[in-house]
Amino acid sequence: MRKFLLLAIVAVLILAACAQSPTGRRQIMLFNENQLSSMGAQTFDQMKEELTISTDRQTQRYVQCIADALLKVTPEQYMGHEWEVVVFADDQVNAFALPGGKIGVYTGLLKVAENQHQLAAVMGHEIGHVMAGHANERLSRSQLVQTGLALTDAATRAANVRFQQEMMAGLGLGSQVGLLLPFSREHESEADIIGLDLMAQAGFNPEQAVDLWRNMAAASGGQRSPELLSSHPVPENRIRALQQRMPQASATYQQRRAQGNLPNCGSPGPL
Template sequence: MAGPVRFFVALVCAKSSASDPCHEDSFVRAIPLLLTLGLLTACSQSPTGRSQVLLFSEADMQKLGETSFTQIKEQEKPSGNRSDIQYVQCITDRLVAEIPAGYGQTQWEVVVFDSPQVNAFALPGGKVGVYSGLLKVADSADQVAAVIGHEIAHVLARHSNERVSRSQLTNIGLSAADLALGQSALRQPAMAALGLGVQVGYLLPYGREQESEADRLGLELMSRAGFNPEQSLDLWRNMSAASSGKQPPELLSTHPSHGTRIQELDAAMPAALALYQQARAQGKTPACRR
């Protein structure tokens, strides 16, 4: 339980007495105020100015990222293809060099996993994972940079903290409803309806905002590193072709549809191209080859 939550529960219980002890019903009554307190004490802004709720420290998130990465490395098979490893490392190094100095994370560990998955990820604590299947769809260094830049942008914008924080608040709300409903005959259908409402009406649309934000920030990052931002459009066209008939409707997806994503990237392209031309004029010409 996060600091603000723990504090408020302690405060509620401290005001109980022997005749009115702090039981589950006290916690249930405290939920609305608890959630409000959590929101007020953890309000922040993303790099694009969007409001965020962050309940955890950077140290907490780094530890979580490092632990998760260790588990992934134990579960997945690292690639032995030195060419792929050097290729992905070269691209990541160019992108990381453009991260603002104030972020603090200077060393990033990069691992290529031998898997047909068309995917990549980045975690707090400076961890990047790329599945070899991605290299079959992203057919240039610029396109791979678009994906890795997008994933690094998730970390820079503290999206992991945001997701974990909102999940924490959601779980508190679900737990409260569970306690309040008790053994009522309506308990199961009511909980199912509440879960569906939370998932579709609250968490998933927020995930799409995070994805769009990471697209914008990642586009800027790759442009500053000297990768051609126009290749990001080709990447998502390739993705669209590779997943034809397989992607769920946008309404129920945490990612924007490929069409929406391409439209948003296209709108941001003039500013990205200006950064790209500036980077090239400064001699930033990444020579990452497979």
């Protein structure tokens, strides 16, 4: 009876937590956004203590300029945030955005993103994760998977199922490869599309997003896991999806160009 009651509670929570992403995809959000914002701020503060912050003002202005242009075209709830943008002096080819209005860019990315348009593609992608509530959705999905595994474990133990431990290990691996990793890849693909639209609306050339991912593929030296075992789509698939969306993004960009006053963020300082 307790198991049925728990399943009923989980089902009610799922129904009550249904949401929709900016691309129209149905989502399950089980966590409070204020709580996630607080967690994001705490994580960002810890990173600022543990990592070296770039002191190059030209680089900081460059990254801040791109962030400002992108944030101006986000929905009002994000546009009104007091976003904090920090450049970390680190060779990682990466950037991130956290709930609560936090953006971090590693100087290693500036060696691969060759211009403001390419950096806008990455930063737009990261802002897209926040806009789509991907952190909440990942935590929610992980929570549901853990609950399902815990219920299965209890049921198989009660039923004295043979090879119970081996079966649970297989289910754990299966949920990772069959549920969580594909879900993560779906988030990455969705953030690519949101980021492409954002950069076009802000006045950055969306065609440069394709060049950026070609640069990223070259920078990796071809060393990557098969897509089935990866949390990210392979570059070829990302590029193909971006090219499919490109006619719409290019039309948006041309409309933005006609308005004039395009972003002109210059270039980063010495790296």
